[in-house]
Amino acid sequence: MPDQPLTTENYPLAETSPERVTGHRGKSLDELTLEAVLAGDVGMEDLRITPNALLQQAQIARSAGRAALARNFERAAEMTRVPQDTIMEIYELLRPGRTRSIESLQNTAQRLRREFNAPLLAQLVEEAASAYEKRGLFRNRY
Amino acid sequence: MSNSYDANRWKRFDEWDARPLRHDQFAVEDPENGFSAFNGAADPGPGLKIENGKVSMMDGVAAQDFDMIDAFIAAHHLDMDVAEEAMAIPAEQLARMLVDMNVPRAELVRLARGLTPARLAEAVAQLNAMEIAFAYSKMRARRTPGNQAHVTNAKDDPLQLAADAAVAVALGFDEIETTMRVARNSWSNALACCVGSVVGRAGTLFQCSSEEAEELEIGMAGFTSYAETVSVYGTESAFIDGDDTPWSKAWLAAAYASRGIKMRCTSGAASELLMGYHEAKSLLYLEARCLCIQRGMGSQGTQNGGIDGAPLASSIPGGVREIWAENLLAVWLDLECASGNDARHSESEMRVAAKVLPFLIGGSDLICSGFGSILKYDNSFNPSSFNGEELEEFLVLQRDFEADGGLTSIEDASALDLRRRAIDALSHVLKDLDLAAPTEIMKRSVAVASGSNDTQSFAPRDVAVISDKISRQRITVLDVIRSLHRGGFVPEAQNLLFLVKLRVSGDYLQTSAIVRDGHVISAINDPNDYTGPGTGYRLTEARRKELAAIRNVLDRDEVLRREAASEPAEARAIEYSTMGPAERGTDPHEVVVGISPGFGTRIFRTLSGLPLSKVLKALRDGIEKGGGRMRLMRIRHTADTSFLGLSAARLSGSGIGIGIQSKGTAVIHQKDRLPHNNLELFSNAPVTNLDHYRALGENAAQYARGDLPAPVVVPTQGEALGARFHARVALTYAIETKMTENNASPETVDINFLGET
Numbered sequence: 001m002p003d004q005p006l007t008t009e010n011y012p013l014a015e016t017s018p019e020r021v022t023g024h025r026g027k028s029l030d031e032l033t034l035e036a037v038l039a040g041d042v043g044m045e046d047l048r049i050t051p052n053a054l055l056q057q058a059q060i061a062r063s064a065g066r067a068a069l070a071r072n073f074e075r076a077a078e079m080t081r082v083p084q085d086t087i088m089e090i091y092e093l094l095r096p097g098r099t100r101s102i103e104s105l106q107n108t109a110q111r112l113r114r115e116f117n118a119p120l121l122a123q124l125v126e127e128a129a130s131a132y133e134k135r136g137l138f139r140n141r142y
Numbered sequence: 143m144s145n146s147y148d149a150n151r152w153k154r155f156d157e158w159d160a161r162p163l164r165h166d167q168f169a170v171e172d173p174e175n176g177f178s179a180f181n182g183a184a185d186p187g188p189g190l191k192i193e194n195g196k197v198s199m200m201d202g203v204a205a206q207d208f209d210m211i212d213a214f215i216a217a218h219h220l221d222m223d224v225a226e227e228a229m230a231i232p233a234e235q236l237a238r239m240l241v242d243m244n245v246p247r248a249e250l251v252r253l254a255r256g257l258t259p260a261r262l263a264e265a266v267a268q269l270n271a272m273e274i275a276f277a278y279s280k281m282r283a284r285r286t287p288g289n290q291a292h293v294t295n296a297k298d299d300p301l302q303l304a305a306d307a308a309v310a311v312a313l314g315f316d317e318i319e320t321t322m323r324v325a326r327n328s329w330s331n332a333l334a335c336c337v338g339s340v341v342g343r344a345g346t347l348f349q350c351s352s353e354e355a356e357e358l359e360i361g362m363a364g365f366t367s368y369a370e371t372v373s374v375y376g377t378e379s380a381f382i383d384g385d386d387t388p389w390s391k392a393w394l395a396a397a398y399a400s401r402g403i404k405m406r407c408t409s410g411a412a413s414e415l416l417m418g419y420h421e422a423k424s425l426l427y428l429e430a431r432c433l434c435i436q437r438g439m440g441s442q443g444t445q446n447g448g449i450d451g452a453p454l455a456s457s458i459p460g461g462v463r464e465i466w467a468e469n470l471l472a473v474w475l476d477l478e479c480a481s482g483n484d485a486r487h488s489e490s491e492m493r494v495a496a497k498v499l500p501f502l503i504g505g506s507d508l509i510c511s512g513f514g515s516i517l518k519y520d521n522s523f524n525p526s527s528f529n530g531e532e533l534e535e536f537l538v539l540q541r542d543f544e545a546d547g548g549l550t551s552i553e554d555a556s557a558l559d560l561r562r563r564a565i566d567a568l569s570h571v572l573k574d575l576d577l578a579a580p581t582e583i584m585k586r587s588v589a590v591a592s593g594s595n596d597t598q599s600f601a602p603r604d605v606a607v608i609s610d611k612i613s614r615q616r617i618t619v620l621d622v623i624r625s626l627h628r629g630g631f632v633p634e635a636q637n638l639l640f641l642v643k644l645r646v647s648g649d650y651l652q653t654s655a656i657v658r659d660g661h662v663i664s665a666i667n668d669p670n671d672y673t674g675p676g677t678g679y680r681l682t683e684a685r686r687k688e689l690a691a692i693r694n695v696l697d698r699d700e701v702l703r704r705e706a707a708s709e710p711a712e713a714r715a716i717e718y719s720t721m722g723p724a725e726r727g728t729d730p731h732e733v734v735v736g737i738s739p740g741f742g743t744r745i746f747r748t749l750s751g752l753p754l755s756k757v758l759k760a761l762r763d764g765i766e767k768g769g770g771r772m773r774l775m776r777i778r779h780t781a782d783t784s785f786l787g788l789s790a791a792r793l794s795g796s797g798i799g800i801g802i803q804s805k806g807t808a809v810i811h812q813k814d815r816l817p818h819n820n821l822e823l824f825s826n827a828p829v830t831n832l833d834h835y836r837a838l839g840e841n842a843a844q845y846a847r848g849d850l851p852a853p854v855v856v857p858t859q860g861e862a863l864g865a866r867f868h869a870r871v872a873l874t875y876a877i878e879t880k881m882t883e884n885n886a887s888p889e890t891v892d893i894n895f896l897g898e899t
Contacts, residue, residue: 012649012662021647022835032643034636034708037623037818044618049402055647064666065252066476066653072392072440073651083361083533087397088355094390096382121396128389131213136377137387 006056007063013056019058024048024080071120078118094128095138105129115128146471153277158189162489169457170749174756179411179464180267184422188261189231192634196220201260208650209378211431218438221255230255230288236261240277240474243674251476256436259430259504262474266467267426270314274809276390277713279504280672283665284654285679287505289548291515292482293335294522295594298327298605299335300572301565302520302588303582307338309557310515311346315532317368317480317530319512321522324602328352330609332365337571337622337634340565341375344637345657347650349525354394364619364642367429367650368404370445370480370511373380375409376428379419385595392439393471403644404655405438406443406478411464412451425455429468433475442653445511452487462487462497469506469651478654480511483519486525494527495539502536505679507654515595530592539694540689541599546681551692561589571622571631575615577608580890670809701873708746708753717756718742724888726776727795733770733842734799735761736777736790736888739881740802745874748806749827749867752835759895760832761800770796770846772839774893779800781878784818789888796846799839805874806830810842821845828863830856 010016023046036042042068058073091109093099094140106129109122132138148866158164173183191199197216198205204872208216231253254262269277291310297303310318320335322328332350339346347367350360357870360366372394375381379542381388391407398405409432420428429446436444448455448465455461460586465482471477483498487830501509507859514521514529519536521529528536533549542545552560565585572578582598591597598609619642626635640660644650655664672678681689727734731773735758742754765772773794777786781802787809792800798821806827809820824830824838844851 009719011652011664012647013645013664014647014649015661018647023646029643029646030640032646034627034632034639037639038627042620044362044620046418047620047642047646048366049400049645053646053648054399054651055326057651060666061652064653065248066774067221068437069442071809073399073648075396075440077171079396079400082400083857084358087393087400088358091390091393091397093352094387094393094435096387097387103473114740121393121769124389124392124396126386127217131210132390134213135210137210137382 005059006065006100007069010056011060013053013060022050024050047106049080050081056078060068064125075120075124078112078116078121081116081118084113087100090125094125100138102138105132151539151871162491163493164644165489166493167457171459173277173410173424174422174598176415176422177458178424179458180426182422182424182427182672185263185424185427186260188226188229188233188258188264188307190220192222192225201258208214209807210381210387211376211378211435212772215431215434215438217258218392219434220258221553222250224256226256227255229258229261233261233264234268236265236317237273238263240281240470241269241273243280246673247670250281250474254474254476258807259434260427261472262434263424263427263430264468266474269467269470269807271463271466275472275500275504278470278473278500278672279678281470282504282506282670283476283478284507284663285668285670286658286663287546287548287679288508289314289513290511291315292484292506292521292523292526293318293320293338293515294331295516295520296323296329297594297597297600298323298602299588299594299597299599300605300608301584301599302591302594303331303334304338304341304564304568305588306516306562307348307563309337310340311339312341312552312557312560313515313718314548315513315515316548316658317347317349317508318515319349319351319370323522324606327602327605327609328356328360329612330605332360333571333612333617333622334568336365336619336638337443337568337626340634340637340641341564341567342560343881344640345660347656349517358397358401361398363400363617366403366484367399367644368406368639370406370408372398372405372407373409373413374415374432375414377414377419377421377423377785379421379464380414380417383417383419388439390433391435393441395441399648399651402648402651403442403768404650406445406480407439408445409433409436409481410446410449410451411455411461412448416454419749422777424643425458425461425464426467428473433468433471433477437475437477437665441477442651442655443507444472445480445482445602445774446472446477446486446487447479447482447511449482449511450485450595452482456487456493461579465497465784466500469501476653478507478663480508481506483510483527484512484523486527491532495535498527502539502547503543505546509547520898522592534692537692541692543691544681544686546679546689550688559590565589567626567629567631567634570631572608573615575621575626575627577611584832589833591734620871623630646877647697658863660708689749694895696869696873698873698877701870701877702744705745705747712742712746712753712755713752714898716742716758717896719892719894720776721890721892724793724890726793727773727825729771731846732773732795733765733839734773734775734790734794736775736786736801737891738781738803738878739778740781740874740878741802744877744881745804748804748830749871749874750830752804752806752832754804755895756832757802757806757835758893761802761839764844768840768843768847770843771818774891775888776891780881781875781882783807783809783823784811784820787820788813788815788817794846794890798842798846800842803875804878805871808835808838810838810845822857824854826856826858828867829858829861886896
C-alpha cells in the first residue's frame with residue numbers, strides 16, 4: 001500500500017496503475033490472458049476482486065468527495081473474506097422478523113469481528129440490531 | 143353513418159373516448175390517501191437539530207421517535223461537517239442555485255450531503271418542469287449519456303436472447319438487462335444474453351434480474367456484471383412488506399461490491415402507495431427519503447424515476463413533473479441515475495414522448511433503465527416507454543434534436559449477420575457444453591424473427607432443463623470462454639474475458655461507470671462539467687453524423703433516379719413537340735394549360751404517382767366536356783403554380799388558364815386577378831386523382847363560358863401530407879426552379895397521346 005491515499009488521478013486503476021491490481025490469488029491483469037484461460041491457468045478466484053482493490057477504490061471515491069460510497073467499498077473489502085453462504089445467511093438474518101431476539105444479531109456481529117476481521121460489517125449489524133429492537137422488528141411475521 | 147340529431151352528447155366525446163389516451167386512468171388529488179405528487183397531507187417541514195455532533199431532530203421528528211428510515215438517514219446520509227451550513231440555506235435559494243449555470247455541480251453536491259429529505263424535496267419542488275429538466279442536465283454525474291436495454295422474450299428462448307442481445311449491443315446500449323417468464327430459467331437467460339452481448343464489441347454490461355440470492359450466484363459465476371434490483375422504500379411499513387430494511391439492503395450493497403459487481407439501488411414514486419403504506423406523504427417526499435437511504439448505504443447509483451410506480455404516479459396531477467423532480471434529487475445526491483422511462487406510463491404515445499424528452503435532450507447516465515429493444519409482447523418486464531416497435535422513433539428524435547440518446551442506427555444486412563453470429567455462437571456453446579442441441583430450423587427461424595411469435599425454437603420447458611444443467615454443473619464464464627474459443631468464436635471469447643476482467647480492478651464500481659471503446663468511463667474521469675453553453679456534453683461532428691444516418695433518407699439524385707425509372711413508359715405514352723413562342727389566343731372557349739419547366743422533361747409522375755400523360759389527358763377530357771378547348775404551353779420563366787396559372791390565363795383567349803407543376807399541384811386562374819388570388823387551387827397533389835383533374839378541366843371550361851361552377855373539393859383524411867412528401871416536394875421543386883430562365887417566354891407545346899386512335 002502506498003503511503004499517500006490514491007486520488008482521482010489514479011483512476012481508472014487498470015489503466016493508470018495496473019501494477020497495483022491483482023486477482024484474488026495474486027495474478028496480475030497482464031497474466032489474465034485468453035491463453036492462460038485456455039490452458040486452465042485461470043480460475044474464478046483469479047477474477048475476484050481483492051480487498052486491496054476495494055480499499056484503493058475507496059480512497060479514490062473519497063478523494064472524489066464520495067465518503068458514503070467509500071465506506072461501502074470498505075465494508076465490501078471486509079466482505080471479500082466472508083464466504084458466499086455466510087453472506088446470504090447473515091443477509092437473511094437482517095431481513096425483518098427473521099430472528100426473535102437482538103442476541104442473534106449481536107452474536108453475528110461478534111462472529112464478523114472474530115472470524116472475518118470485519119469490524120465495519122459488525123458495526124452495521126449492531127446498528128441494525130438496535131434499530132430493529134427499537135422498532136419492534138424482533139417479532140414473528142408469519 | 144348514423145345521423146341521430148337528438149343525441150344527448152357531443153359526438154366529439156365519443157371520438158375522444160376511443161383514443162388510446164382514454165385507456166389511461168386518472169386519479170383525483172387526495173393527499174390524505176397518498177395521492178399527492180408534491181404536497182402530502184403529512185409531509186413534515188424541513189428542519190435539523192444537532193447536539194453533541196449527533197442528530198437530535200430531523201424534519202420535525204425527535205431522534206427518539208425516528209423510524210428505521212430516519213435513523214438510517216441520520217446515521218449514514220447526513221454529513222455533520224456540512225449539515226448546519228446547508229440547512230441554513232432557504233429552499234428558494236437552493237432551487238435558484240440548481241438552475242444557475244454559474245454555481246458548479248460540485249458545490250451543490252457538497253451541500254446535498256447536509257440536507258434532510260424534506261429540505262431536498264422542498265427545494266426541487268420550487269422548480270417548474272423546464273427548470274427541473276435543465277437542472278437535471280446540469281447535475282447528472284457522468285458527462286457522456288448512455289442507455290440501457292431490456293432483452294427478454296416470451297419463451298425465454300436462449301437463441302433469441304443471444305440474437306437480440308447482439309442487436310442491442312450494435313444499437314449502442316451500454317447495459318442490457320434480462321429477466322425470465324419462468325423464474326427457474328434464470329441461468330439459461332444469463333448464459334444466452336452473456337454470449338449475445340459479446341458479439342460485435344466488448345464492454346456492454348449485463349444483468350439478470352432475479353431473486354436476490356440467485357442473482358448474486360449468477361454474478362459470481364461471471365455471467366453478469368451489474369445488478370439493479372436492490373429496492374428501497376420510503377416508509378418503514380413498505381420496507382418491511384418488501385421483506386427488507388435499510389440495513390439488509392446496505393448489506394447487499396456491500397455484497398455486490400465485494401464480488402466486483404456493479405450495483406445500483408431501485409426506487410420510484412408511488413411504490414409505497416401501491417404497497418398500501420404511504421403515511422399520507424407526497425410522492426416526492428417519500429422518494430427523497432429513498433434516495434437519502436441509497437446515498438447513505440454507499441450505492442453508486444439508483445434506478446429511479448417512477449419505475450414500476452410510473453403509471454400510478456402519472457395518474458396524479460403533477461405526477462410526471464414529480465418523476466422528473468425525483469430524478470433531479472437522485473443526481474443532486476450524486477448518484478448515477480438510470481432515469482426510469484422504462485415501465486410504460488401511458489397508452490398515449492404523446493405522453494410517452496413528452497416524458498422522455500428532457501432525458502433525451504439533456505442526457506442521462508442511462509436514459510431508459512430498460513428500453514425494450516424487443517417487441518412489447520416479448521418484454522418480460524412489461525412494455526417499456528420505447529420498445530422494438532418504436533425504436534426508430536427514438537433514433538429520429540435523436541436526429542431531430544441532435545441529441546445523443548446513446549443509440550445508433552443499424553443496417554438491415556449487418557443486423558442479420560450479427561443475429562446469425564450470436565445464434566451460431568450460442569448454439570455451439572449449448573452443444574459443446576452438452577446443454578442442448580439447437581436445430582437448423584430453430585436457428586434460422588430465430589435469425590429472421592422480429593419476435594418470439596415468429597420462432598420455432600426452444601419452449602420454456604426446454605429452457606428449464608438447460609437452466610438446471612448450467613446451475614447443477616456449476617458452469618462458469620470461464621467454461622463459456624473456453625467453449626467459444628473451441629468453436630472458433632475467438633473475438634467473442636476475448637470480449638467476454640475483457641468483461642469479467644473488469645471486476646478485478648473494480649473501476650466500474652465507481653459512480654456512473656460504463657465502458658466505451660474498451661475504457662471504463664465514470665463520473666470520475668468523465669465528470670459532467672456543464673457550466674453553460676459550450677460546456678458539458680457536446681456532440682462531436684462524427685457522432686452528429688452517426689445520429690443523422692437513419693434509414694431511407696432522400697436526396698436530389700435519388701429523386702431523379704426514381705423519376706428516370708418512369709421515363710421510358712411516358713415516352714411510349716406521350717410525345718411533346720415544342721412549336722415556338724406562344725401567342726395570345728383569341729378563341730373565347732379556349733383554356734390554356736401552362737406546364738412547368740420540368741413537366742415531362744425531368745419529372746414524369748405527380749406526387750400521387752399519376753403519369754403526367756394521364757393527367758394531361760384528364761385535363762383535356764374535362765375541358766372538352768365543359769365545352770372548351772385545351773391549348774398547352776410550357777412556361778419557362780417560373781415554376782410557381784400561381785404564376786404558371788396566371789401566365790397561362792393572360793395568354794388565353796377566354797382569360798382562363800390552368801397552371802400545373804410536374805408534381806401535380808394545379809390552379810385555375812383568371813387573367814385579371816392578383817397572382818395569389820386564384821379561382822381554384824389543387825394543393826394536395828398526393829391525394830389528387832384523375833377524376834379531380836378531369837373536374838378541374840371541366841370547371842375551367844365553365845369559368846371560360848362565364849359560369850360559376852361548384853369548386854372541386856379534394857377530400858383529405860387529415861394525413862400529414864407535408865411529412866410524407868415535403869422532402870421530395872422541395873427537391874422536385876428545386877429541380878424545376880433550376881430549369882427556369884429569366885425573361886424566357888412561354889412556348890407552345892403540341893402533344894400527341896401515343897396509342898390513341
